[in-house]
Every structure is written in structure tokens, then in C-alpha cells.
Amino acid sequence: YQGGEVTAKMAALHARTFVIAQIETNEGLGNVDAIAAVPGVDALWVGHFDLTNFLGIPGAFGHPSYVAAVARIVAACDAHGKSAGFLAADDEWAREYVSKGFRLLAYGLDQLMLQNALRHGLEVLRTAVR
Structure with a gap:
């Protein structure tokens, strides 16, 4: 907690806040222009796996429907x-x-980074044991 004038503190915090709206459903996609128009929203984030699921094309990132949604x-x-x-x-x-x-x-992706680190570590251990 810091003392100080509340309005000035809120303005300073607002200046350092980055607001992201995630678009990952048909509803979000249908309202994407209105969401992007909201003051204070700084970015739109594509939830790509969920978006393909809601589009009925799970994991099909090259599908024309997904490509059009991203565009x-x-x-x-x-x-x-x-x-x-x-x-x-x-x-x-x-x-x-x-x-x-x-x-x-x-x-x-966190699981890929962990897998790669473990794979590397196991290879180091296997080499050391040989």
C-alpha cells in the first residue's frame, strides 16, 4: 500500500495496465469488431485451439474457416x-x-519446453553413463 491521491494513483496504474480480450468462440468472433472498439482494450488474442473447436474443425489451423477467422x-x-x-x-x-x-x-509451450529440457537432460545422462 502506498499513500497518495487516489485519482493520480489510478491514472498511473491504468497507464501501466495492458488489457487483452481473448477471441476463442463463435460468439467472440461474431462480436470481434465491437470488442476491438472497446476503449481500454489494448489487444485481441486468438485462442487458436478453442477457436478451431468452436468452428467445428478441431486443430485444423489451415482450414479456410480458421484462416478467415484469423484474418x-x-x-x-x-x-x-x-x-x-x-x-x-x-x-x-x-x-x-x-x-x-x-x-x-x-x-x-510450457509442456514442449519441459519435454525438450528433459530430453536434453536424459541425453546428457546417457552420454555420461556410456
Whole structure:
């Protein structure tokens, strides 16, 4: 807790707050332009696995319906000065989504990072034991 004038403290906190709305359902996609227009929302995040499920094409990231949905989300971001966000599992996905207009990326999946670290550790141990 810090003392001080409440209005000034709230303004300072607001300036440091980044609000992301996740688009991962048909309802979210249907309202994407209105969501992007909300003052204070800084970015729209594509929940890609859930979005393909709601589109009836689980995991089909190359399907025309998913590709069109992603383009629609990016267009809404562009129209309202927001960033489009995505979780890129690897370099290929990162490059692909940057080329689609995404500027807010998280990189790597926790389970893949853990698997890779364990795989590396086991290889080190196997080499040491030989």
C-alpha cells in the first residue's frame, strides 16, 4: 500500500495496465469488431485451439474457416488500433503469424519446453553413463 491521491494513483496504474480480450468462440468472433472498439482494450488474442473447436474443425489451423477467422480478428485490430496476439509454439508459427499481421506474440509451450529440457537432460545422462 502506498499513500497518495487516489485519482493520480489510478491514472498511473491504468497507464501501466495492458488489457487483452481473448477471441476463442463463435460468439467472440461474431462480436470481434465491437470488442476491438472497446476503449481500454489494448489487444485481441486468438485462442487458436478453442477457436478451431468452436468452428467445428478441431486443430485444423489451415482450414479456410480458421484462416478467415484469423484474418477477421487482425482486420478488427487494425481498424481500431489494437494489437493482434497469438501463442506461437515454434519458429514456424511465429513467422507465419507475424506475416499475418500479429505483433503481440508469446513463444513456446510450457509442456514442449519441459519435454525438450528433459530430453536434453536424459541425453546428457546417457552420454555420461556410456
